[in-house]
Amino acid sequence: MSTVLNSKVPEGPIAEKWSKHKFNVKLVNPANKRKYDIIVVGTGLAGASAAASLGELGYNVQAFCFQDSPRRAHSIAAQGGINAAKNYQNDGDSIHRLFYDTVKGGDYRSREANVYRLAEVSVNIIDQCVAQGVPFARDYGGLLSNRSFGGAQVSRTFYARGQTGQQLLLGAYSALSRQVANGKVKLHSRSEMLDIVMVDGKARGIVTRDLITGKIESHSAHAVVLATGGYGNVFFLSTNAMGSNVTAAWRAHKKGAFFANPCFTQIHPTCIPVSGDHQSKLTLMSESLRNDGRVWVPKKAIKGLLAKDAVKLAEEDRDYYLERKYPSFGNLVPRDVASRNAKTVCDEGRGVGTTGLAVFLDFKDAIKRDGKDLIEAKYGNLFDMYQQITGDNPYEVPMMIYPAVHYTMGGLWVDYNLQTNVPGLYALGECNFSDHGANRLGASALMQGLADGYFVLPYTIGDYLSGISYEKIPTTHESFVKAEKEVKDTVNKLLSIKGSKTVDEFHKKLGHIMWDYCGMSRNEEGLKKAKGMIRELREEFWKDVNVVGSPDELNMSLEKAGRVADFLELGELMVDDALHREESCGGHFREESQTPEGEALRIDKKFSFVSAWEFTGENQEENLHKEELEFENVKLTQRSYK
Amino acid sequence: MNLTLKIWRQKNAQEKGKMVPYEVSEVSPDMSFLEMIDVLNEQLVKDGDEPVHFDHDCREGICGMCSMVINGRPHGPKQHITTCQLHMRSFSDGETITIEPWRAGSFPVVKDLVVDRSAFDRIIQAGGYVSVNTGGVPDANAIPIPKRIADEAFDAATCIGCGACVAACKNASAMLFVSAKVAQLAMLPQGQVERRNRVEKMIAQMDEEGFGACTNTGACSAECPKDISLTNIAKLNREYMSAKLTSDNI
Numbered sequence: 001m002s003t004v005l006n007s008k009v010p011e012g013p014i015a016e017k018w019s020k021h022k023f024n025v026k027l028v029n030p031a032n033k034r035k036y037d038i039i040v041v042g043t044g045l046a047g048a049s050a051a052a053s054l055g056e057l058g059y060n061v062q063a064f065c066f067q068d069s070p071r072r073a074h075s076i077a078a079q080g081g082i083n084a085a086k087n088y089q090n091d092g093d094s095i096h097r098l099f100y101d102t103v104k105g106g107d108y109r110s111r112e113a114n115v116y117r118l119a120e121v122s123v124n125i126i127d128q129c130v131a132q133g134v135p136f137a138r139d140y141g142g143l144l145s146n147r148s149f150g151g152a153q154v155s156r157t158f159y160a161r162g163q164t165g166q167q168l169l170l171g172a173y174s175a176l177s178r179q180v181a182n183g184k185v186k187l188h189s190r191s192e193m194l195d196i197v198m199v200d201g202k203a204r205g206i207v208t209r210d211l212i213t214g215k216i217e218s219h220s221a222h223a224v225v226l227a228t229g230g231y232g233n234v235f236f237l238s239t240n241a242m243g244s245n246v247t248a249a250w251r252a253h254k255k256g257a258f259f260a261n262p263c264f265t266q267i268h269p270t271c272i273p274v275s276g277d278h279q280s281k282l283t284l285m286s287e288s289l290r291n292d293g294r295v296w297v298p299k300k301a302i303k304g305l306l307a308k309d310a311v312k313l314a315e316e317d318r319d320y321y322l323e324r325k326y327p328s329f330g331n332l333v334p335r336d337v338a339s340r341n342a343k344t345v346c347d348e349g350r351g352v353g354t355t356g357l358a359v360f361l362d363f364k365d366a367i368k369r370d371g372k373d374l375i376e377a378k379y380g381n382l383f384d385m386y387q388q389i390t391g392d393n394p395y396e397v398p399m400m401i402y403p404a405v406h407y408t409m410g411g412l413w414v415d416y417n418l419q420t421n422v423p424g425l426y427a428l429g430e431c432n433f434s435d436h437g438a439n440r441l442g443a444s445a446l447m448q449g450l451a452d453g454y455f456v457l458p459y460t461i462g463d464y465l466s467g468i469s470y471e472k473i474p475t476t477h478e479s480f481v482k483a484e485k486e487v488k489d490t491v492n493k494l495l496s497i498k499g500s501k502t503v504d505e506f507h508k509k510l511g512h513i514m515w516d517y518c519g520m521s522r523n524e525e526g527l528k529k530a531k532g533m534i535r536e537l538r539e540e541f542w543k544d545v546n547v548v549g550s551p552d553e554l555n556m557s558l559e560k561a562g563r564v565a566d567f568l569e570l571g572e573l574m575v576d577d578a579l580h581r582e583e584s585c586g587g588h589f590r591e592e593s594q595t596p597e598g599e600a601l602r603i604d605k606k607f608s609f610v611s612a613w614e615f616t617g618e619n620q621e622e623n624l625h626k627e628e629l630e631f632e633n634v635k636l637t638q639r640s641y642k
Numbered sequence: 643m644n645l646t647l648k649i650w651r652q653k654n655a656q657e658k659g660k661m662v663p664y665e666v667s668e669v670s671p672d673m674s675f676l677e678m679i680d681v682l683n684e685q686l687v688k689d690g691d692e693p694v695h696f697d698h699d700c701r702e703g704i705c706g707m708c709s710m711v712i713n714g715r716p717h718g719p720k721q722h723i724t725t726c727q728l729h730m731r732s733f734s735d736g737e738t739i740t741i742e743p744w745r746a747g748s749f750p751v752v753k754d755l756v757v758d759r760s761a762f763d764r765i766i767q768a769g770g771y772v773s774v775n776t777g778g779v780p781d782a783n784a785i786p787i788p789k790r791i792a793d794e795a796f797d798a799a800t801c802i803g804c805g806a807c808v809a810a811c812k813n814a815s816a817m818l819f820v821s822a823k824v825a826q827l828a829m830l831p832q833g834q835v836e837r838r839n840r841v842e843k844m845i846a847q848m849d850e851e852g853f854g855a856c857t858n859t860g861a862c863s864a865e866c867p868k869d870i871s872l873t874n875i876a877k878l879n880r881e882y883m884s885a886k887l888t889s890d891n892i
């Protein structure tokens with residue numbers, strides 16, 4: 001088993017591994033770089049930074065995204081900020097502390113060496129972005145400003161108002177655009193990857209559908225990099241952009257790439273609650289709100305309690321449950337703890353709003369303490385956004401919030417070089433599983449995406465390329481022809497079913513199953529039930545879905561159908577993974593594994609591993625491989641926020 | 643509430659389009675405008691018709707993908723928000739709403755409400771960046787930037803590239819979009835080295851893409867969801883003039 005999963009972590013003390021590794025990897029001679037073609041799928045933070053950096057080095061890059069412009073990748077929506085161990089605030093931060101916090105925050109289910117490297121290169125990211133003209137927040141002395149985020153004990157988060165993702169992505173997009181102008185990157189927007197092509201056991205290209213003309217096309221290269229984001233939309237409702245999907249990663253999985261820790265999903269505690277069946281997505285309200293807002297529900301259930309009536313409720317009838325249960329962290333407990341507790345009080349019937357699936361986040365005391373002006377200065381844009389969406393004014397009545405699916409820690413398994421188990425196939429950003437373990441800390445996804453793209457892949461990919469010949473494989477090669485035919489067959493099959501239900505109907509049903517049984521809390525019975533339900537739903541999909549329009553034009557029903565078909569397969573694997581992991585850790589809470597106080601209970605002896613699943617055939621059970629995790633630099637402890 | 647929608651339907655770039663009326667019922671005021679279109683589309687698909695195609699992705703006003711002219715106004719009746727942030731409580735029962743794509747020669751219609759905005763990408767490719775390679779850059783705090791300037795640069799940098807400014811302008815000018823990027827980089831120390839070159843190249847590309855001239859009507863800024871200020875256009879004009887006077891690119 002271990003021969004299959006070689007993490008390739010270099011020898012030596014943790015602080016020296018990356019420098020040594022950079023010295024040991026083989027290099028591609030500058031004059032030879034132009035002889036290699038690299039495909040980068042995805043232009044979010046991870047993909048855009050990788051494509052730009054590889055282009056600068058001299059490789060020929062082809063970049064793909066399904067939006068009309070690379071600048072619109074889902075990374076654009078990140079609000080809060082990006083971590084880096086700069087210690088500009090002189091408050092005791094260091095690479096080691098960021099490393100330690102990330103491993104601990106991930107509930108000890110990540111690979112130490114990767115996380116250490118992430119912390120190490122984090123400092124370079126900020127330098128790079130500033131040099132590109134990214135307008136980070138600054139203080140009056142003109143130096144960069146930081147804030148503390150997600151309960152961190154130090155201020156290491158760099159931010160650009162509430163639009164950090166936008167500014168970082170526009171920075172990466174500008175670097176990418178420069179390489180497009182230089183002729184080193186060829187851009188394919190509105191182009192969706194539908195398969196990867198393997199030749200002699202190596203990834204050698206992809207098959208795409210031009211979303212405007214519907215043309216199925218092959219692209220050949222010496223290596224393929226996937227930076228296609230996360231799969232949170234398997235739940236239908238999430239904070240992800242509407243188009244975020246698992247298709248690229250899933251098709252790679254079906255061609256041999258292992259899928260790691262699929263059940264590790266992050267549910268964010270502060271989102272605007274669902275208002276009805278029409279709901280298409282959920283809006284995140286920045287976590288920073290918990291710095292000043294107090295979370296509560298009534299002590300005794302009050303059916304349909306609205307915010308405007310809640311203001312009249314006496315203090316002694318309110319239960320500030322986070323402050324009560326976790327006196328030292330209070331409202332600032334980590335995301336998974338805050339989310340689970342919201343679910344618990346709603347399950348007890350004490351939830352608020354018309355649906356009963358919401359809790360209050362109240363700024364009354366903060367406004368009394370600091371004045372409305374100060375609160376407005378801090379959160380004005382968020383309050384406006386809240387009012388625009390819900391019609392309620394948070395200066396006068398409490399906000400209502402509820403947890404929502406936000407991020408997926410799982411993804412394609414990669415080694416230290418960010419290479420999947422398929423030679424020549426790399427995975428970056430949210431698309432891979434590395435670095436965040438069972439739970440991601442706030443402001444760490446942006447850091448990881450840019451670390452992977454700017455500072456890791458450009459070094460490690462050379463090691464692989466230097467070992468293969470320059471020879472190009474023509475797209476007339478039988479492997480391309482076969483892959484193209486398979487893609488066309490699937491497209492035609494979807495269009496020929498002409499059933500009675502829309503794609504969204506299936507997607508919503510799948511979302512409900514996932515949320516109910518594989519969401520914030522999971523148990524064996526529910527998971528087994530979910531597995532059966534997903535299988536049935538999948539069968540029904542292939543018999544009764546209605547996809548209208550034709551294959552050779554812009555056809556958004558068809559695009560959606562392909563994505564939902566993949567979610568219907570991924571969903572089952574997530575359930576399998578959750579079933580197998582009979583412990584609670586990070587975002588994965590197994591009801592069977594809790595402490596007497598009802599907190600998550602990890603079982604390190606049995607489950608200190610990365611699960612990496614191998615596809616074995618359509619509708620077959622997948623094979624589980626385990627990468628054992630070894631901790632030499634941090635001591636494993638149960639998290640406690642009491 | 644019940645509504646009548648008049649929507650621009652156009653099969654593809656080659657064929658001619660027309661306004662088509664639709665009825666939607668049971669619209670809740672809590673729905674977003676795009677969710678209301680989702681409801682219509684579910685109905686159309688159920689009836690075996692093609693759904694109305696429109697661009698959207700983040701649905702929270704930041705990706706710049708959504709782009710509808712609603713009752714004659716890009717992004718609809720409310721100021722400073724995108725189409726996806728508009729909610730049905732801004733409309734009333736029984737209303738008729740017209741929905742059209744961005745209209746501009748440089749943004750050809752692809753299908754229904756979807757247009758091709760790749761001209762914007764090409765303008766950025768012409769020079770909307772600082773030419774630094776990955777690695778080998780100075781420490782982020784090596785060059786302090788006065789907060790006022792950083793904040794002003796940030797204001798310009800919030801442009802989401804949606805193109806509403808072009809759609810709002812009777813000349814289909816892209817000046818607001820271009821000025822936002824030029825102003826951002828011209829204000830920051832990192833943008834100085836290429837300052838003159840950048841503005842010339844971006845303007846040249848803008849002209850090549852066929853965007854119209856700016857006649858200072860201000861419609862762009864009025865409809866801009868991110869409130870990008872007209873002062874950026876003034877800055878752009880100044881930058882362009884001084885670049886021309888001292889041009890390296892003759």
Ligand SMILES: Cc1cc2nc3c(=O)[nH]c(=O)nc-3n(C[C@H](O)[C@H](O)[C@H](O)COP(=O)(O)OP(=O)(O)OC[C@H]3O[C@@H](n4cnc5c(N)ncnc54)[C@H](O)[C@@H]3O)c2cc1C
Nearest residue numbers: 042043044045046066075080081193229429430443445446
């Ligand atoms: C609302 C919100 C707020 C967040 N805030 C923060 C924050 O404050 N700090 C933080 O660190 N993290 C935050 N995150 C998480 C973070 O934004 C993401 O994890 C990160 O941006 C992912 O970047 P990426 O490059 O991996 O993928 P993405 O940005 O998702 O990019 C995916 C790319 O892949 C392309 N693609 C996908 N599939 C295909 C296909 N089949 N064919 C072709 N192209 C394809 C897409 O077009 C896109 O270009 C937030 C997330 C959300 C949802």
Ligand code: SF4
Nearest residue numbers: 801802804805807866
């Ligand atoms: S300037 Fe405003 S309207 Fe124009 S593209 Fe930018 S955000 Fe959109």
Ligand code: FES
Nearest residue numbers: 699701706708726
């Ligand atoms: S869908 Fe992203 S801005 Fe409207």
